Amino acid sequence: MSDFSTKPYSFALGALLSVLAIPLAIAAAVIVGQLGLGIATVVGAIGMFAAFQLFALGSRHTVTRARDFLFALIVGAIATVLGALSGLLSDAYSAFVSSGGTTGIIESIFAGRIELPFPSRPEEVVVPLTITAVLAVLAVVMNAAKALAAHRDAIVAKANAVATSATNRLETSRNALSSSASTSANAANQFANHVMTINASSPGILLNGKPLNEEQPKKHLWSSLTELRHKVVKAWSGLRTRQ
Template structure:
């Protein structure tokens, strides 16, 4: 296959792959939460970082169009929010189990034998969510800058193509005009040379098939000869 061949843009495939950022963010946050780090919600920002590259991979091109960018942004936001909530719940579950709770937390809650294991201190929620928000905004800014750069490059490429085409047309016109002028000059020179050749090779005006100058010369000669004969007879 030729290297210059490019597959067409596919919004549907890009959208499909970008949606995979949602389970990716949830899974990453839950796994980190089960490790007991306490910052599982911050990992959810991976959803925003993953949504744009996944869309670009599926659509077979960079995310530069408005509809592409908006869809990836919405998916990334959903993935980040769901991942953050999943991370908080995973942290709460890990804390509950570490405090002596059992793995049957759902049964204990519905049976009234345990309270909802949610962080009791505000900073346990505010700090992870703040980190998540900052990372998500950073991902948006980075991808927006890439989209603007691609859009600018496309505009410059189109402008260069138009300029190149106009230059070629101008050069073609100039070449055609130059060729026409040369042909006209050559034709004029050939005509002038032809006229000069006719004038130089012609002995003069023809009368009865002979040049007029020769006829006039013969007439003068005969007249002079006749005058000499008359003089000789009279003399």
């Protein structure tokens, strides 16, 4: 079944092979009926199973499409009905022969009369046909469940793919945002460091070889008075020398 998905789908080939379920069901029912087992009618239900399996084999794909399922269902129903009727007649004929009936049907036709064996009791017909119908319905239910499971798996696979894609996009976006935030933080730190470097204390403008903002040593009051007195005395001495 897993190989079907790797091969090209073909509805025509699937339909052609599924039709083979009709002669297959008829042949199987007739052969089993001639064995005298009494279950030839039930064997007719093989037509429903074979129709779906042959369609899947021919189309190279599990029967999941509505068109494929409907076609296989119709062919399977026809095969089951014809197979069940063939099995019923085959069982009856086998019982007829085993009970001493003539097998010369061709000779009877040429003689102008023919004896067709058929069950005389209703339960001999109703019970086998009921069992056949139940088996056919079971085949339909099984294939419907298989189709629904395939659809469910496909939906789950698509959902997982979407979730994975969304997770990957979210992770990519998160990484991009994280990288962008880190880049912005580094740029802000570099700018702050640059501003701090510009605003750092500097020696200032030089005046006479010394920084302008360098504080001059403060003189004491007594030193200032002494210096003033010396200047006054010096000036007074100069005046007296001129006189």
